[in-house]
Amino acid sequence: MLAADVGGTDTKSALVDASGRVLGLRRTRTPRDASDPAGAIVAHLARLAEGYRAQFPDVRPVAAGLSVPGLVDETSGTAVFSSNLGWRDAPMRALAESTLGLPTAFGHDVRAAGDAEHRLGAARGFDDAIVVVIGTGIAGAIIVDGRPHASGGYAGEIGHSLSDPAGERCACGAVGCLETIASASAVARRYASRSGIGVPGAREVLAAASSGDAIAAAVWDEAVDALAEQFARLVATLAPEAIVIGGGLAEAGSALFDPLGQRLDALLSFHRRPVLVRAALGDDAGLLGTALAARDLVGQGA
């Protein structure tokens, strides 16, 4: 399989052979073309395929996988919307299939990562789970009864779920989204705006908090509270058995998981407390899920 996980900045790609070996894993710049944003992605994928053909002449892919961010409708194969990359209702699967000449599994980057965590990683064994990726933004994948739940591409937008009706306006246009309080970049931004001290990321805020910086501690606590409150709501309504957390913020380890678990415990009563676990597959979960989807299309071939 040829697999590509398109991100807002970089595209990860690889070839996966019949035995499951990952070949030629690479990171290239995601191309942007305002006049044909979807076409530029597919042309890039075709160039990658050509490069792999030259590099691994013995591996002939029989299917492709392509995952992109934004709103994705897997059922119709449509890239519905990406504010970042600029497309709207692009028939991405059909474009990729006609350009590559390969059956193509087209999907959503975070649902692909969630599927990989569910099949191979930290959500394995749980029929009902939520995978949350906390980095620049906050994205989620919902697994219901063992299957990814997409609902036309609109499900899983945990980062754009309302946290604070009196909060700040989010880039998405709504007010008080979880992402404005608890994403790694929100933690850094909120600390800088309150302290006047610019920091590169959430890691530095956490370090400041543990050396007694009260502003840093407050910003971190607010992020943890907002996450715990949204998780409590998901527990009441969806009742996942596990919540898997990945992305940059999960690197905080117990500094995130311990207070988050305590706060969640305090918010629940008769509800079933899910386990909170750290994502197992790291940054390549999306690419791995994309390759799995391609393999699902055709069975066990390359």
Added chain:
Amino acid sequence: MLAADVGGTDTKSALVDASGRVLGLRRTRTPRDASDPAGAIVAHLARLAEGYRAQFPDVRPVAAGLSVPGLVDETSGTAVFSSNLGWRDAPMRALAESTLGLPTAFGHDVRAAGDAEHRLGAARGFDDAIVVVIGTGIAGAIIVDGRPHASGGYAGEIGHSLSDPAGERCACGAVGCLETIASASAVARRYASRSGIGVPGAREVLAAASSGDAIAAAVWDEAVDALAEQFARLVATLAPEAIVIGGGLAEAGSALFDPLGQRLDALLSFHRRPVLVRAALGDDAGLLGTALAARDLVGQGA
């Protein structure tokens, strides 16, 4: 089919014949027995069966349906917990089957109502929908990809989803549940506590609001806001195509649906706005869904 929908106060029951005709629809007092709460329910069901046998000697049920409130695990046939009726981990399906001598579909009252609304009522045609019943409490049923989502019985507790972390303590033990602000009884209670004027229900609060009572208007608006905020979160995470609202509060009609829709619109950005529709099957939706579940067990017989 013999079907019974057990409520905290009353039990509704009926016989449904092979042609789908509902016979002998009746409401009896739900029995309570602190020493054997589940046994009392099953014994009551057996008495109802006997009564129907005498009343309709030509209709021989081939299956039974039994739905109860609280936490219900349909998969194992267990009545996990009901604070109101008092059982814990009762093997209700096995008890009913051995007592009645009939295959029994055992389920949850609100999921049964949601299933009926999905198959025959206001949620018909929507693969992803949420049915919310707002009365003394607030309960929900979640339909994902055309199927009821139970997650071991813990899903759908919309009434016990966090609305206000600084709010009042709910009867469930948690703080700030939606139910403490937006159930019909919460609306009446909050109005009485702020105005000093006791009212029988939410209907009277709404009437007072429309004749210019500022306290009543504030209480009503807070209920609408809390509902809209929780719906917005469900839209971001689960992305239902429709939210069906039933129960006493839905009787307010456009006085509920109009401001709720406007408030929901204001809270969403790129999200997909679900239709808000009034439940179609009324109070008997739970009984109807219970009968449908019994019919599913055995096909089209009585």
